[in-house]
Amino acid sequence: MVGLRSLGDGGEQWGRIVEYRLWEQLGSTALLIMLVAFFAIGIGVTCAWLVSAYEFRGRKTLEWLLILPLGVPAFVAGAAYLDGFEHLTPAFLWIRQNLGLDAFLFTQKMLPWIGATLVLVVTLYPYVYMSCRAAFAGQQADLIEAARTMGCSPMKAFLRVVLPLARPAMAAGAALVAMETANDYGVVSLFGLNTLTPGVFRAWSEGSLVSAMRLAFMLLALIVFVMILERAQRGRRGFASDTRERPLARLALTPARTMMAWVVIGIPLFLGFGWPVLRFLTWAISSGDFAGWPEYGGAMFNSAWLALFASVFVVLTALWLTAGRKAWQVRGGVGMQSLASLGYAIPSALLAVGVGAIVSDIAGIHGFAWLALSASAVGLVFAYWVRFMAVGIQPVAAAQAGVASDLHAAARTLGATPGRALLKVDMRLLRPALFAAATLCFVDVFKELTLTLVMRPFDFETLATLTFRLSSEGRIPEASLPALVLVAGGMLGVVVMNRMLKRQP
Amino acid sequence: MSRFLQVNRITRRFAGADQAALADVSFDLNQREFVTLVGASGSGKTTLLRLLAGLETPDAGEINLEGEMLSRGKQVVVPPEQRNFGFVFQNHALFPHLSVSANVGFGLAKQEDKRQRINELLELVGLEDMENRFPHELSGGEQQRIALVRALAPKPRLLMMDEPFSSLDKALRHELRGETRRLIEQQGITTIMVTHDTDDALAVSDRIVVLKDGGVEQIGAPADIYRTPANRYVASAFGACSFLERDALGARQEQPLIRGVEPSSVAQKELWLRPEDLRLKAPGTDEAIAAGAVSEVFYHGSSQLITLECSGRSGKSFTLKAIRSGDKNVPETGTRFDVVIRPGQAIFKM
Numbered sequence: 001m002v003g004l005r006s007l008g009d010g011g012e013q014w015g016r017i018v019e020y021r022l023w024e025q026l027g028s029t030a031l032l033i034m035l036v037a038f039f040a041i042g043i044g045v046t047c048a049w050l051v052s053a054y055e056f057r058g059r060k061t062l063e064w065l066l067i068l069p070l071g072v073p074a075f076v077a078g079a080a081y082l083d084g085f086e087h088l089t090p091a092f093l094w095i096r097q098n099l100g101l102d103a104f105l106f107t108q109k110m111l112p113w114i115g116a117t118l119v120l121v122v123t124l125y126p127y128v129y130m131s132c133r134a135a136f137a138g139q140q141a142d143l144i145e146a147a148r149t150m151g152c153s154p155m156k157a158f159l160r161v162v163l164p165l166a167r168p169a170m171a172a173g174a175a176l177v178a179m180e181t182a183n184d185y186g187v188v189s190l191f192g193l194n195t196l197t198p199g200v201f202r203a204w205s206e207g208s209l210v211s212a213m214r215l216a217f218m219l220l221a222l223i224v225f226v227m228i229l230e231r232a233q234r235g236r237r238g239f240a241s242d243t244r245e246r247p248l249a250r251l252a253l254t255p256a257r258t259m260m261a262w263v264v265i266g267i268p269l270f271l272g273f274g275w276p277v278l279r280f281l282t283w284a285i286s287s288g289d290f291a292g293w294p295e296y297g298g299a300m301f302n303s304a305w306l307a308l309f310a311s312v313f314v315v316l317t318a319l320w321l322t323a324g325r326k327a328w329q330v331r332g333g334v335g336m337q338s339l340a341s342l343g344y345a346i347p348s349a350l351l352a353v354g355v356g357a358i359v360s361d362i363a364g365i366h367g368f369a370w371l372a373l374s375a376s377a378v379g380l381v382f383a384y385w386v387r388f389m390a391v392g393i394q395p396v397a398a399a400q401a402g403v404a405s406d407l408h409a410a411a412r413t414l415g416a417t418p419g420r421a422l423l424k425v426d427m428r429l430l431r432p433a434l435f436a437a438a439t440l441c442f443v444d445v446f447k448e449l450t451l452t453l454v455m456r457p458f459d460f461e462t463l464a465t466l467t468f469r470l471s472s473e474g475r476i477p478e479a480s481l482p483a484l485v486l487v488a489g490g491m492l493g494v495v496v497m498n499r500m501l502k503r504q505p
Numbered sequence: 506m507s508r509f510l511q512v513n514r515i516t517r518r519f520a521g522a523d524q525a526a527l528a529d530v531s532f533d534l535n536q537r538e539f540v541t542l543v544g545a546s547g548s549g550k551t552t553l554l555r556l557l558a559g560l561e562t563p564d565a566g567e568i569n570l571e572g573e574m575l576s577r578g579k580q581v582v583v584p585p586e587q588r589n590f591g592f593v594f595q596n597h598a599l600f601p602h603l604s605v606s607a608n609v610g611f612g613l614a615k616q617e618d619k620r621q622r623i624n625e626l627l628e629l630v631g632l633e634d635m636e637n638r639f640p641h642e643l644s645g646g647e648q649q650r651i652a653l654v655r656a657l658a659p660k661p662r663l664l665m666m667d668e669p670f671s672s673l674d675k676a677l678r679h680e681l682r683g684e685t686r687r688l689i690e691q692q693g694i695t696t697i698m699v700t701h702d703t704d705d706a707l708a709v710s711d712r713i714v715v716l717k718d719g720g721v722e723q724i725g726a727p728a729d730i731y732r733t734p735a736n737r738y739v740a741s742a743f744g745a746c747s748f749l750e751r752d753a754l755g756a757r758q759e760q761p762l763i764r765g766v767e768p769s770s771v772a773q774k775e776l777w778l779r780p781e782d783l784r785l786k787a788p789g790t791d792e793a794i795a796a797g798a799v800s801e802v803f804y805h806g807s808s809q810l811i812t813l814e815c816s817g818r819s820g821k822s823f824t825l826k827a828i829r830s831g832d833k834n835v836p837e838t839g840t841r842f843d844v845v846i847r848p849g850q851a852i853f854k855m
Contacts, residue, residue, distance in 0.1 A: 142598040148585040149592040150612030150659065156586075158613075164602045236608050238601035238641040 005016035024491045025199040025215070029222060032116065032188070032195060033178045034376030038179045039121040041170055043126025049158070050265060052136035055250035056258040057259070062265050063133075064498050069272025071124040071490030073447040073464065075186025077485045079471035080276035084192050085115055100300060119187050122272030124180050130497075135169030136162070141249070154251075162318045171230050182223055183348045185450040186468050192407040193445070201454050202351035209357060215331040216350035223345065277487060296482055303446050303462040306377075310384035311441035313436055314392035315384070321393060322400045323426040327408065327418040337393060344390035355383045356455060380455045382444050391444055394435040399433030400426075436496050443493030447486050465491075507697055508533035510557075510663065515566035517552055520747035526552045528719045530566075534663075539689065539696045541706040543742070544716035549782065550699045550762040557697065558592050559585035570662065591656030591694070591734070593666040598650045607652055612659040626654040629688060646677050653685060657692055664689060664711065670705060703743045704823050707731060713741050731779075740777055741850070745826045746805050748785075750774045773826040777852040780810060783827035785842040793843035797825065799836050809835060813842060 003059045069077075088111075096104040130149070147157040185197045196219045204212035255262060321337045344349075359379040407429065411421035427434070450463040456465065463482045470479035518525040520746040527549040534540055542550040554720065555561040563694065575583045577817050578763060593610075599608050605622050613619045630650040642649060649669060656664055670678040686709045689696050699705055706713050707727045715722040715730065717740075723735040724737040736739035739749060752778075788796060797815030808830035816822045825844055829836075 140598065142594045142596065143600060145558075145585070146592060146598040146600075147611070149558055151586045151589070151614075151654075155588055163598060165600075167602070225562075238639050255624070267582065326571055334808055413575075 021199060022193070022215070022218075024194055025196045026218060026222070028076045028193055029182060029197075029219065031071055032113075032120075032193065033181050033222070033226070035113075035117045036120045036124065036181045039117065040125040040128050041174050043121065043125040044173055045132050045163070045166070045170060047125075047265050048136055048260050049130050049162070051276070052133060053158075053250060054253050054261065056253040056261055058258075059264065062262075062269075063127065065269055065273075066129055067494055067498060068128045068269065069225035071492075071494040072123055072183060072273055072276055072487050073186070073449065074120055074123040074278075074463075075190060075449055075468055075471070076115070076178070076486055077123050077272065077276040078190045079467070079476055079479060080279040081115055081119050082471065083279070085111065085475050093441065104436065107123040112193050116191040116193050117396050118271070119191075120181055120184065122175075122268050122418045124177045125268055125272070127176040127180075128170060130168055131169040131173035131176075134243045135166045142482050154232050173461065175227060175230075178226055179223060179345060179347075180446075182219055183450055184221075185348070185453060190468075190472055192276070197347065197349045197450065200353060204356075204454070206355060209353065211358075212353045216347060216353050219347040220350055234480050257349045277358065277484075278489070280480040280483045283477040284484060287477040287480070295461070296463075296485075299461040299466040299482065300485060302460060303464065306380065306384070306452075306462065307445035309381050310388065310445045311392070311438045313381065313385045314388055314441045315438045316397075317389060317431070318392035318396040319427070319434065322396045323408075323422055323430060326400075327422045327426065328412060337397065340389045340393060343386040343388070346387070351383050351387055352454045355379045355386075377457055377460075380452065383455055385449065387448075387451065388441045388444050392441050395433045395437045395440070396430060399430050413430050435452040437501055439496045440493055443489055443496075506581060506638055509536040509571060510534035510615075511567070511569040512553075512557070513567040515553070515556060515563050515568065517549075517556060517561065518565050522745065525564075525719050527556070527563075529719055530716070530719070532714050532721065532724055536695055536698065537690075538691055539686065539709060539711045540700070541710040541713050542697065542699045542716060543701070543703060543706045544715055545701060545742075547718070548716040549719040550716050550835070551667055552665055552703075554699050556695065557663070558590055558665055559583065566761060572661050583654060585771070589658070589659060589660035589662050591664040593656045593664070593669045596667040596672055597640075597652035599648055601654070603639075604636065605632070605640070605643070607654045608640065608651060609658050611655060615835075621676065622658060626658055630654055630684070645673050645683060649673060650683055650684075653688065653779075657688070657694065660692075661694060662698040664694045667697065667726060668700055669698065671700075671702070678705070685709070707743065707853050713734060717743065722772050734777075738820065745780050747778045747780075747823075747825045749823060749825075779852075780826045780828040782847055784845045784847060785811065785827055785829055786845055788841050789842050790843040793846055794846055795825065795844045799838050799840045799843065799844065800824075802835055804835055811836065811842075813844065815844065815848070851852065 013361070021109050049068050051059055057503060092104060092107060095107055142160055147161045148154070152160060183197060185201070187200055188195050196215055200215045200219070201211045203215055317340065321340055325336070356379065407425055408421050410423045412418070416424065447464050447467055451463055451470065452462050456462070464487055467479045467482045470476070510533065510739050512530065515527055515530045516525055517527040530549070530553060540636065542553060546548045548607070551702070553562060554847050556563050556576065562579055563576055565578055567574065573583070575588060600611065603611065606627070609623045609626055610619055613622060623636070627636055630653070632647060632650055635643065635647065640651070643651065670682055673681060682705055700751060707730070710727055712724060712726055713730050719736055723730060723739050730739060731743050734743065739747040786793065795815040797813035799811055800814045802813040803810040808828050809832070811829055812826045814822065815829065817824055
């Protein structure tokens with residue numbers, strides 16, 4: 001649908017975009033994705049290997065602390081760093097005086113890049129860390145030992161066997177990082193980078209829906225291109241071995257090396273979680289200004305009900321797509337499930353533009369004009385539903401795979417109808433997974449910024465949009481309270497995610 | 506003469522385990538010898554192999570190879586990567602991300618004739634066409650062959666195989682154990698194989714080390730292990746065996762029951778009989794040691810394994826297992842037979 005519309009006449013607007021903005025936006029997006037993915041892989045893999053292969057004091061605590069930055073929305077962390085960068089002014093003055101104007105301009109140009117990359121890396125690396133940790137935990141010790149007996153030192157075995165084998169996990173984590181980066185609106189706007197996602201919204205707000213759609217499609221193409229590139233590179237290689245899974249015996253670290261491990265793990269942890277939280281806490285306490293309470297409360301209420309509606313819809317759909325389609329033996333259900341999971345890969349910008357177009361089309365039909373009024377809220381929930389479907393499906397599908405299908409069959413042979421069996425057996429067994437799915441989805445919607453920002457009704461604030469608006473207006477101390485609430489919500493998601501990870505074999 | 510490999514009083518105890526995985530185990534290996542470690546699961550055989558490879562550390566004891574100290578007490582003197590031992594893992598442990606030739610060449614240093622060595626090895630196992638395949642594109646037998654030549658590629662001082670055939674079906678394992686044995690002999694490499702399959706052990710070994718509960722039960726050539734087992738455990742592990750107290754037979758001391766047996770051994774108290782030591786005859790045979798009725802028959806095609814419930818002359822009842830071959834008719838349950846011992850076949854124990 002969006003694809004068809006994007007083929008329409010772009011008019012002179014599109015010509016102008018191509019001439020002035022397109023290449024810069026494409027280039028910036030690609031570069032940012034590469035930078036962020038590169039550093040996130042470096043940090044994620046290193047931390048995952050440290051906690052998987054070695055034993056040292058505090059390992060277990062650090063193991064779960066490392067996913068905390070995931071609970072900090074990137075734009076919230078960004079706001080904390082934006083302020084920090086202002087303190088660098090004396091350094092710039094020094095550069096200008098001592099190294100000349102060119103150096104000064106160069107640093108001025110580099111700074112947003114460094115800032116945005118840093119913020120995105122330290123908040124997104126847990127995706128790589130989590131997938132690699134799971135991969136390392138399942139890695140067959142036999143393969144590593146085979147390498148050892150053939151003359152590899154532990155380090156060499158890591159480079160020649162462990163790392164190549166963890167590649168799908170790294171790629172999966174990096175793909176999430178790349179998608180989140182491509183999707184990001186908050187951080188790049190705060191730091192003033194001109195990437196595709198803000199570009200789409202800019203074109204849209206300038207009134208050229210077609211241009212916006214074309215840009216959004218380029219974003220999708222960019223992501224698909226990166227994925228295909230990685231796939232093609234893998235070739236026919238296998239990554240799974242039927243060697244029995246025997247976890248690697250952890251090597252104990254000496255006290256000196258334990259310190260090193262702490263430092264290595266502590267840096268991203270501090271940058272991604274400690275610093276932003278500390279920053280906002282100090283602001284919240286020092287400003288002591290709670291005059292904004294009614295505004296915060298309203299925003300929080302908006303965030304909460306949007307998240308609630310979206311997560312209920314998502315979980316119901318997830319239940320239908322996993323257990324339901326098995327119970328009623330719906331043909332083509334698997335295809336529906338993977339199609340629904342794709343929503344996560346669709347850039348928010350594309351989704352926003354598409355849903356926006358659909359809503360305005362429907363509202364144009366006679367008798368549906370009322371929709372235009374409530375349109376944005378309905379559209380917003382619909383957009384959340386599409387985007388976060390995968391978040392809901394994944395835990396439910398995983399739990400469903402673990403539930404013996406015989407149980408459902410047993411209920412059926414004992415005379416239960418599909419619906420009754422679903423209610424009495426499957427839903428009971430899937431309850432923890434359904435709860436987890438709902439929580440994760442709730443948290444994701446709760447802190448969602450990009451979609452909300454463009455699709456929300458006029459004058460409608462959620463906690464995320466409020467925090468973002470205040471920080472981009474430079475009113476960071478005022479943003480500290482909603483930011484902290486967002487982080488607290490994020491923590492809820494982290495706790496659920498950590499429990500789900502632990503239950504994995 | 507000092508042996509090629511010396512394992513001296515090795516002990517290994519895992520944290521939290523009541524019993525040591527290995528307690529005071531010693532044995533030697535000659536150069537070019539093919540030795541098999543046999544035992545049930547939990548006997549410590551795999552632990553022993555991993556200790557030899559340096560993948561585990563002993564709590565006490567020494568491992569020496571050609572006079573070089575590899576492990577002593579709790580320290581691994583030589584780490585696994587410097588031992589130059591080949592290791593064939595139970596499920597092959599082929600690197601799934603590497604092609605067949607890269608797997609075979611993994612342990613080879615970057616040298617000019619690396620390519621040539623890989624081709625040579627692949628030819629040895631007839632898999633030269635497979636060099637660009639990946640492990641998951643190979644059959645079980647092909648994977649096993651690649652795992653073997655991968656371990657042989659760096660010309661190891663010692664080859665270790667951990668249950669190399671356990672993932673293969675029966676026909677394939679018979680084919681492969683013969684092929685493996687020939688290949689190793691041809692390369693002249695000293696080998697230790699771990700298996701729980703006593704058939705494999707008897708078929709391919711020069712010597713067998715029988716392990717039980719972390720200790721050595723017996724060390725010897727296959728025929729010694731089979732014909733002169735040290736105890737009942739070893740005797741039953743390597744095939745069916747009937748253990749009889751002589752009193753059960755009620756034989757008269759002055760008249761040797763079994764022809765061709767030294768009178769001295771006739772005085773022994775126990776008589777251990779392999780199924781092929783016994784012949785079943787129609788009732789009324791003179792030299793019969795016992796008579797009984799068929800209680801169970803396992804038909805094997807070329808032979809039948811028959812269980813007889815016997816009552817000796819003294820009236821005590823006991824069970825005998827006998828092999829009957831060359832007879833097309835399978836006896837019905839309850840059929841009565843007389844039992845005769847083939848000359849010189851029984852094992853006597855005090």
